[in-house]
Amino acid sequence: MTQTAPAPDQTVAQRYGDPVPTAPAAWNPVLQVLHEHRSVRRYLPDPIPDSVLRLLVSAAQSAPSSSNLQLWSVIAVRDPERKARLAALAGDQDHIRQAPVLLVWAADLARVRELAAERGTPLDGADYLETSYVAFLDAALAAQNAVVAAESLGYGTVYIGALRNHPEQVAAELHLPPGVFAVAGLVVGVPDPAEDARVKPRLPQAAVLHEETYDPAGQLAHIADYETRIVTFFAEQNLTRSWIDQTLARLASAESLNGRHRLREQLTAHGFPLR
Numbered sequence: 001m002t003q004t005a006p007a008p009d010q011t012v013a014q015r016y017g018d019p020v021p022t023a024p025a026a027w028n029p030v031l032q033v034l035h036e037h038r039s040v041r042r043y044l045p046d047p048i049p050d051s052v053l054r055l056l057v058s059a060a061q062s063a064p065s066s067s068n069l070q071l072w073s074v075i076a077v078r079d080p081e082r083k084a085r086l087a088a089l090a091g092d093q094d095h096i097r098q099a100p101v102l103l104v105w106a107a108d109l110a111r112v113r114e115l116a117a118e119r120g121t122p123l124d125g126a127d128y129l130e131t132s133y134v135a136f137l138d139a140a141l142a143a144q145n146a147v148v149a150a151e152s153l154g155y156g157t158v159y160i161g162a163l164r165n166h167p168e169q170v171a172a173e174l175h176l177p178p179g180v181f182a183v184a185g186l187v188v189g190v191p192d193p194a195e196d197a198r199v200k201p202r203l204p205q206a207a208v209l210h211e212e213t214y215d216p217a218g219q220l221a222h223i224a225d226y227e228t229r230i231v232t233f234f235a236e237q238n239l240t241r242s243w244i245d246q247t248l249a250r251l252a253s254a255e256s257l258n259g260r261h262r263l264r265e266q267l268t269a270h271g272f273p274l275r
């Protein structure tokens with residue numbers, strides 16, 4: 001982690017796989033960390049100190065929260081056997097076993113339900129899709145703050161959406177009560193430098209930035225431009241991959257969601273009525 005940081009224009013260009021760097025309007029260490037994000041899938045066994053875990057959680061709790069309801073919780077899993085069981089449930093992803101901690105970010109309606117029960121007040125609003133949406137969004141914002149905090153300290157991370165492949169078993173493993181649902185896992189650890197994880201280019205800004213109103217024009221051209229860049233990016237790592245093929249395959253059918261097409265019924269069965 002002692003490498004010299006590349007110039008800001010190179011860092012932004014790298015984010016897009018753009019051969020023509022343009023100087024950004026401003027630069028600082030926060031922007032550097034954000035632009036250098038890459039998911040890490042190989043870890044050294046070094047532990048994460050408790051003090052660092054607490055710092056990640058305070059960074060997570062520093063995220064905005066809708067109406068300050070704070071409808072989320074996080075479960076820190078360090079026990080190697082429990083991590084291995086969760087890895088098996090999440091598509092057998094070995095980085096979950098390798099890294100010292102798996103943070104499971106959960107939408108949490110149970111805390112406010114307990115409060116309402118204790119006060120004897122109604123909480124019907126918690127049964128609506130809107131509130132579940134808020135809880136999922138809160139959990140995601142918190143998790144992403146933890147990602148940025150971890151990366152700013154030189155740790156690596158990777159989200160584990162595959163925890164939703166088998167939500168019932170994950171809930172049983174983590175003793176999640178009704179109203180608490182694992183939104184995503186987050187592996188955190190010291191990156192194994194042997195992996196050489198690279199910054200993955202994103203769609204051109206023209207594809208995602210709309211001025212004043214949404215303009216669908218030109219999307220296929222933007223995608224074609226991106227495909228060229230990302231195919232080159234993968235080829236530099238001796239990989240033959242297409243974003244277009246991967247994206248269309250990932251969303252082609254219910255089966256291609258790896259079991260997650262049952263999310264609605266799993267949520268309603270686990271205390272999220274989604275009215």
Ligand SMILES: Cc1cc2nc3c(=O)[nH]c(=O)nc-3n(C[C@H](O)[C@H](O)[C@H](O)COP(=O)(O)O)c2cc1C
Pocket residue numbers: 037038039040041093158159160161162163184198199200
């Ligand atoms: C909600 C979410 C779930 C994800 N789940 C997984 C996962 O289960 N396994 C994995 O290896 N990567 C997972 N990822 C990482 C993405 O594959 C990765 O962010 C994407 O390919 C872009 O690469 P980058 O993070 O290196 O820029 C997930 C990312 C997000 C945001």
